[in-house]
Every structure is written in C-alpha cells, then in structure tokens.
Amino acid sequence: MSVKVRIPTILRTYTDGQAEVAAEGATLSEVIADLEKNHTGIAARVLDDAGKLRRFVNVYVNDDDVRFEQGLETPTPDGAGVSIIPAVAGGC
DSSP states (O other): OEEEEEOOGGGGGGGTTOSEEEEEOSBHHHHHHHHHHHSTTHHHHHBOTTSSBOTTEEEEETTEEGGGTTGGGOBOOTTOEEEEEEOOOOOO
16 A cells, blocks of 8 residues: 655655655555665654654554554555654643
C-alpha cells in the first residue's frame, strides 16, 4: 500500500528537506521500515530502543491517533496520510 507521510521540520534532514514523502506498507510498522530503508536514520527518531513508538512522538493515520488504534499494527490503506508529530511542551 502506498501512503503519503508528512514529515515534521525537525526530521526533514533525513528526507532531504521534503515535507512529504511516499512510503509503502500495509501497517504503520511496515511504513516506518520503508521510511528507514529510503531515509536512513528516521526510524530511530520515531521508535525507541525497544522498537515502540517514542513517548513524545505522536503518529496519525489519516485523522486517527495510532495510540488509540492498533499502535504499530494500525493498518495503512492505500492512499492514506500518515503524520508524524513531535509533542510540544511548554508553559510557565
């Protein structure tokens, strides 16, 4: 399945500055593996040492937060949009 992955500014050094890249995979896990194959180093910024989504990285397939779906096994249907969004904290 071919999907479009929106890349946050902080990770665009891995995609030669591209804000959106194509990736293949039937699940989010497969999509991340394909991203890593084509953009070496990006998976380490999305996944922790145990291979799970990093705590402060939010990932959406279309408009669904994968943490409330099936995590890395969330299906990524053909034409889906995948968004990688680093969490932002702040305040006083």
